[in-house]
Amino acid sequence: MAGRVTVEDVARRAGVSTATVSRAVNGTARVAQETLDRVRAAIDELGFHPTPAAQNLRQQRTRNIALVVPTITNPFFPELVAGVTPEIARRGCSLLLISTGDPEVEAVRVAGSRLVDGVLLVGSMERTGATPRARHVEVPVVAFDRAPSTIRTTVVQCDNVAGARDVVAHLAELGHRDIAHLRGPRGLDVADQRARGHRRALLERGLDPRSGGELEGDFSEESGYAAALRLLDGRSRPTALFAANDMMAIGALAALRARGVRVPEDIAVAGFDGIRLGRYLHPTLTTYAQPIAAIAQRAVGLVLDAVDAQTTSTPGPGRRAPQVLTLPGDLVVGGSTSPAPS
Structure with missing residues (x-):
């Protein structure tokens, strides 16, 4: 076809409206497969590809x-x-x-x-x-x-297992023996993996995984706050807490501060993820950075x-x-x- 090919040319060749050509090219709405095939064929026959969108249509790509x-x-x-x-x-x-x-x-x-x-x-x-x-x-x-x-x-x-293992090993090397775990929801793969790493680090050092206790949260700071309060109200207080993500660790820090418990002097706290916010806390958060x-x-x-x-x-x-x-x-x-x- 002589001259510059237009949307109108494609529409006439495909037997559809210019609006349908536009929808087919831009992917802004569903177009029947048969219609899409006719538009695509018209684009190929006429050599209409002035825009990236049209080229993507010919390649069946939206990018x-x-x-x-x-x-x-x-x-x-x-x-x-x-x-x-x-x-x-x-x-x-x-x-x-x-x-x-x-x-x-x-x-x-x-x-x-x-x-x-x-x-x-x-x-x-x-x-x-x-x-x-x-x-x-x-x-x-x-x-x-x-x-x-x-x-x-x-x-x-x-590597959630290895990461949790490294965090708990760090706490154990500091002399902590009762290391509580604030885990994520049971059955969620990342939560189960981090709980496995916590347990493995303790067993490798001859420590009882049950000695520090285990609490469950939902990865939010609110659940970390509530879990830390439960921990403080329990019969025995661990010397360290490993939270399965930084947001729960941050919530736990707030709860400990509210109860007058010093971190890290009374309880050491560590998290997992390495979010930037942890660098600006006081004290700064020990964590495993993904x-x-x-x-x-x-x-x-x-x-x-x-x-x-x-x-x-x-x-x-x-x-x-x-x-x-x-x-x-x-x-x-x-x-x-x-x-x-x-």
């Missing part, structure tokens, strides 16, 4: 990646978003951030919307012991941090490799069977831990 998280009130997740964004941009894609109470349901919904090429997912708080409800997802999915309970996919996470940037970079690479493999129909990293990839973090010693009281 959008969704990141679905259960909350943005926990500072760990905004830091995860910050880790994801540069790698997404470097690969020429845009990020769609979704915060929802049921991330696995939302991941399935957005995957079927044709608005995204792939999904990065932080699994829900659903317990792994529950009966799985397998969900079909139409685009590649890679999970961070928590393993999904209803979607079978590759998971990239910190390698957030490395986890984000690895997960983004995996999901985009899977998108490329799906688009080109050629074998590649995206075709590998689901697996759990663990990356090591670092023990960061702050002012909240010190030798056990004599």
Whole structure:
């Protein structure tokens, strides 16, 4: 066709309205597959590709990646978003951030919307012991941090067992023998892994895992505050507390301060995650810092490799069977831990 090809030309060739062509090109609404195929064929025949959106349509790509998280009130997740964004941009894609109470349901919904090429997912708080409800997802999915309970996919996470073991070993090396554990919800993989690391560190040193006690929270600072109060009201008081995430540790610090308990002189406190906020507490928080940037970079690479493999129909990293990839973090010693009281 002579001259510059327009949207109107594509619409006439495909036998649809210009609005339908726009919706098909931009992915702003569902378009019937038969109609989408006609629009795509018209674009190819006429050579209409003046914009990235049109080129993506010809390649069956949107160049959008969704990141679905259960909350943005926990500072760990905004830091995860910050880790994801540069790698997404470097690969020429845009990020769609979704915060929802049921991330696995939302991941399935957005995957079927044709608005995204792939999904990065932080699994829900659903317990792994529950009966799985397998969900079909139409685009590649890679999970961070928590393993999904209803979607079978590759998971990239910190080595939670080794990290918790390092934290508790640090406390034991300071002379603490009664080390309580404020764990996350039972049945949640990351919570169970960190509880396993706590127990392993104590057993390796001939210490009784039951001596310090175990309390359960939900990873929020409110649950850490309430658990610390229960700990103080118990029959015996441990000399150290390992919280399964930094937010519960921060809540525990507030409760101890409210009761006049000194940290670390009376009770040492340590967390897990390495969120930035912990550096500005008084005392600063001892924690196990997750390698957030490395986890984000690895997960983004995996999901985009899977998108490329799906688009080109050629074998590649995206075709590998689901697996759990663990990356090591670092023990960061702050002012909240010190030798056990004599």
